[in-house]
Amino acid sequence: MANPQLFHRLLIANRGEVAVRIARACDALGIEPVFAYSEADRNAPYLEGRRGVCLGPGRASDSYLDAARVVQAAKLSDCSALHPGWGFLSENSAFASLCETHGISFVGPPAHVMHLMGTKSPAKRAMKLAGLTLIPGSDGPLQSAEHARRVAEEVGLPVLIKAESGGGGRGMKIVRDLGEMEEAFHAAQREGQAFFGDPRVYLEKLIEGGRHIEIQVIADRYGNVCHLGERDCTIQRNHQKLIEESPSPVLDEAERERTLQSAVQAVRDIGYVGAGTLEFLLDTQGATAGEPAVLRFMEMNTRLQVEHCVSEQRSGIDLVREQLLVAAGHRLSFTQADVKLTGHAIECRINAEDPSQGFRPSPGTISKWQLPDLRAGRIRVDTHVTEGYTIPPHYDSLICKVIAHASDRKAATQAMLDALAELQCEGVQTTIPMHQAVLASPEFAESRYDTSSIPGGNYAART
């Protein structure tokens, strides 16, 4: 039944479990979802009985990443709003502008705020003004190699030279010795120019190890901002998050509270709207001197994230539903006081990857698919996969996310292990055994790891 207070029809400019997740919120709100899909996803099970519009060939650059095509698809299918999900065009501010100028409400922040957070120095400056702690480094772009050297001496080696418009490790150079500065500075400039058309570079102290902690926020257009606590995403391989949990098992309570407050203030200050995540590095370098670990702001993701479910399970708040309401001009349906975070939640991202082949994607057809028992309410599975589904080779290899929510970390870990044992997937290799190894390891139980090491030993780290 259509909800007269909201968009009548919304284009889901995404695929897989993302599309399924957004459609679920649309269904609940009475918005008709229209699935934008590529030829490679034409027969995906989640499209069955749904309205859809084909974007083009399987290659993402010809379909899910082609901004003009996606906007055209939304117009042609009479959609009044568009949800970009995560990945693909979700953080492309020109795409957000295109949607708006063509009369389609983009479910996300205003384009200029998205752009602000996408540029390194202005974003950091804005966050610093709001009281967040930064990674020590240059205040904005560097003027010269000499300038870089001066800043490096100030903050201490090793340091990172990073491209102002960079990303994905490009235009990034580690300097461990001041003698390397000159070369690294120019190399980063060259790469910045070559890959991003912007030769400006800045400098940050390199903090090795540390833990990855992020804060989930949501804001409406009227300056109401709430946080949904933090998530600890320290367990990563090659910068890919594997396991996320909330609360962080190691974060100091005072530091948590201080940062949550500043994060909310920062988000309000920049005029942010919608769901977003502020990513921090938990810097434990002072720990040997007995100082508490400090959360240092790294960047803001101006979209919903894969691991948003962890916060949803702890808060009972449906973030996609809230995003849609906010995009239609509603006020947040709750205040910070209403947000009650309970228990402990853990999420495992299950990918079709082959551990014996260095975790290479393992596309193919899933011949058997059996979910764990969901009846006890402790386990949530987000997936687009059904038995007989063929994983296309064009996209990432995520097949499902399993989220366990229980009274404490130990109970949640056990619930997750039980669920993973019950989850049956045949026909393709998956990362389930790796997750089991991690969760069962003493390092995990005792929270003895950082971003540079995966608990659970050799199995998980094997590449």
Place this chain on the structure above:
Amino acid sequence: MAHIPLSPIGKPRGNVLDDQSYDQNLERAALLEERLQARRAEVHAGWGDKYKERVHAKGKLTARERIEFLKDPGSRIFEVGTFVNFDDEFPGGLKSPGAGVVTAFALVSGRWCMVIANDNTVASGSWWPRTPEKIQRAQTMALRLRIPTLYLVDCSGLFLPEQSKSFPGARGAGHIFKMNSLLSAQGVPQIAGVFGDCIAGGGYMPIISDRVYMTEQAYMVIAGAALIKGAKSQKMTSLSIGGPEVHVHQSGCADVRVPNDDVLIDCMRREVERLPTSAATFYRHGSGPMPPREPPSELLGLLPTDHRVAYDAHQVLARLCDQSLFWEVLPEVGEEMICGVGRVGGLYAGFVINRQGLVGDPEHPGKQRPSAILYRAGIAKISAFSRACNADGIPLVWLQDISGFDIGLEAERQGLLAYGSSLIYTNSTNDVPMFTVLLRKASGAGYYAMSGLPYDPVVQLSTPISRLSVMEGRTLAIAAYNTKLDDDFEIVSKDPEERASIEAGMKQVEQRIEGDMDPYVAARQMDTDEIVSLTELRAYLEMLVEASYQNTGSRRIKNPRIWSLHDLAVLVQEVR
């Protein structure tokens, strides 16, 4: 559809131009860039450190230091008229860098202002030939944009030996006060700071302003002590006859006395703060400023310095518009011209630019003809577009790289003279802010038709590769020696001596025209307002467009829903 159908027009540089050509262009441009920076530095130095020190010794700041303190921290100053009088020598071998006055757009307390500051490092800020014109030009810009005008006065009056060139004419020094009056009559806020000697004209310049501040070192007098009989025996000084003690307390010619430069500048900032805040945020309609997706710095390598080499004009627009998004209006007709709308700093602006290279010839299907020329359909298109932007209140940016009008029997039969006149009428009567940029060529009537300086754009910018003239040197030589040439423009005479003399004469004409096309010549004689690097063009446009949207109520600004541009687009798309 009342939405603005912007679409992405940017292509990465690698897809537009190969590395070799790009690097070659960059290399040539680099020399011109260096020259621009060096010449700016030369002007900024005034008469040099000795004079700077002299100012400092008096406990005062130089004009440029004052502007630095006046502007908002982190913002940049956009100077106009930097090269007025550049390299001109006056009797006694004297030069007047910047004509002894700094005129610049500066952000003060969040509002774009026109700042006019006598350069006290050049002959005590006195007025040279063209100084009054330069000041009036800045006042005209302020009047057109209705932006607060701030005078930092420190002027010992006319540079007397050259008075015949600055005192009497229609644009003589006294016209500055007429401009003061017109600004006042139109309700444009004027604030004056009197920092030092203000004799005769220098004394008049501040007092029409709404607020006049004086430092303890400042005086305003109709005539200084030097001209008053018996002044020496009475130990009278200019300060004693026209200082703050007299003007703040006895005559009322000034409002407030302050101890020094620092405090005065702070007071001016506070005055501007009391004015309404900029409406630009309102007119951004919830959007915000964003840079082009393709970097503007690439313009330096994308525009060949050789005016005969073509480039992709869309890619110029892509490097000037926010996020490289653009709505091309009427792309179906007159394809030698590209016009449309994009955002600059989050605010809508109209653009007209000449396409380069060959385009299809609608008169002879299947054939091609050179673009960068005004043909009938192109003229009609930009005329209609210009009229629509004026009707809709969309500030209009003209990007010229134009050889001129089409010529020949066909062109005359089609009545290009008349189509051109219609365009000229349109541009002459437009009151929306228009800004003209001479990207490269600005030749002949094309320069006029596309709102060159004679058509009163608010500001006209040149680049280091601009070529402004009635025609190219070679063409002009042919025209001058027309009677001596045959149909193929070859010399008719067989006499070797006569041939040599004609050849030499033609060469001389050509060289002279080439010399005159130097943008610094144009800038020196105020035939263009400023020479800007291609890399800072976007920044200048951002400033100018934002200044155009600063005020409410001073000009028509229609919301995009009611733009007549939509009507134009629908009519051409043959929607039934």
